[in-house]
Amino acid sequence: MPERVTILGDGAMATVCSMLLCAGGHNVTLWGAFEESIDRLRQNRENQRLLPGARIPSTVRLTGNDKSCFDDCTLILSAVPTQFMRQVWTRLRPSVPRNVPIVSVAKGIENGSLLRPTQIVADVLGVRPETAALSGPNIAAELAQYLPATAVAAAENLEVARRVQAVFSTQWFRIYTNSDVIGTELAGALKNVVAIAAGILDGLSAGNNAKAALVTRGLVEISRLGMAMGACEDTFQGLAGLGDLLTTCVSPEGRNRAVGQKIGQGKKLADILSGMNSVAEGVATTRSVRELSRRHHVEMPICDAVYSVLFEDKDVLHALSDLMSRERKPEHITRDERQ
Numbered sequence: 001m002p003e004r005v006t007i008l009g010d011g012a013m014a015t016v017c018s019m020l021l022c023a024g025g026h027n028v029t030l031w032g033a034f035e036e037s038i039d040r041l042r043q044n045r046e047n048q049r050l051l052p053g054a055r056i057p058s059t060v061r062l063t064g065n066d067k068s069c070f071d072d073c074t075l076i077l078s079a080v081p082t083q084f085m086r087q088v089w090t091r092l093r094p095s096v097p098r099n100v101p102i103v104s105v106a107k108g109i110e111n112g113s114l115l116r117p118t119q120i121v122a123d124v125l126g127v128r129p130e131t132a133a134l135s136g137p138n139i140a141a142e143l144a145q146y147l148p149a150t151a152v153a154a155a156e157n158l159e160v161a162r163r164v165q166a167v168f169s170t171q172w173f174r175i176y177t178n179s180d181v182i183g184t185e186l187a188g189a190l191k192n193v194v195a196i197a198a199g200i201l202d203g204l205s206a207g208n209n210a211k212a213a214l215v216t217r218g219l220v221e222i223s224r225l226g227m228a229m230g231a232c233e234d235t236f237q238g239l240a241g242l243g244d245l246l247t248t249c250v251s252p253e254g255r256n257r258a259v260g261q262k263i264g265q266g267k268k269l270a271d272i273l274s275g276m277n278s279v280a281e282g283v284a285t286t287r288s289v290r291e292l293s294r295r296h297h298v299e300m301p302i303c304d305a306v307y308s309v310l311f312e313d314k315d316v317l318h319a320l321s322d323l324m325s326r327e328r329k330p331e332h333i334t335r336d337e338r339q
Contacts, residue, residue: 082189223241287311
């Protein structure tokens with residue numbers, strides 16, 4: 001049964017989602033915060049700035065109207081970067097229909113509050129809406145080319161997860177479900193921090209051995225924090241965890257990896273960010289991860305190293321050297337040692 005979906009945001013992922021949903025036979029409205037941006041999309045139905053070559057279907061209604069964007073909608077998709085979600089949802093709160101499920105595709109942790117995307121929505125609305133997180137190894141440029149991909153729809157209410165699964169599934173986009181919203185959102189946020197570290201290695205030409213070690217140990221850190229916060233361990237071995245981490249750390253399309261690569265090449269963070277058209281969520285999330293790791297007493301040396309490079313001006317070679325010369329330890333804690 002076709003849904004009437006309102007997409008909040010007009011970035012690369014919002015554009016791709018509009019294409020996917022239209023391909024599935026759904027009615028789509030795409031809302032943007034800035035009228036001039038929506039006007040540009042109306043002119044040629046193409047997101048030339050963030051996703052050149054990808055055509056927005058003619059059936060997608062483009063609007064900057066805060067009230068009419070929700071007319072008759074049955075599902076809301078939030079495709080706004082995490083650090084801007086509170087501002088957008090506060091602006092739209094008077095018009096948001098009640099009892100309509102909300103799906104987030106953002107991957108980050110809000111600075112200050114340390115809330116995940118679905119928690120930000122609930123906090124702003126002042127109620128507990130039915131929410132879901134859609135996450136996985138999903139590079140927007142590849143989805144726009146209709147290349148095969150997978151994702152996870154996570155919701156505490158599995159009926160909502162199955163509904164999102166049905167809405168987004170196409171012949172080239174396969175959706176799985178789970179009930180671990182905490183793990184799914186944390187995995188999507190934390191992998192961006194590790195991806196910055198992966199990019200730094202690329203910028204240093206540190207090689208594939210180093211990249212493999214980073215991804216492996218990065219997943220350990222992500223899992224540690226996630227489990228300390230109540231997530232399911234299996235989530236981090238799945239699409240939202242390992243799958244997304246691998247893609248983000250190796251894809252040349254990845255914004256966070258690209259930021260890290262430029263840092264590894266000696267460029268300054270402020271200069272890198274000022275030259276970007278889109279948001280690298282991992283930069284802001286690094287601050288939140290540092291706070292969460294300390295709050296939950298979780299050791300995260302890779303994430304700490306990224307923080308020191310980004311915000312304490314630590315030399316990347318010194319940061320790498322410090323990681324490599326840490327106290328020697330076993331890879332795993334044995335069952336006997338746990339007891």
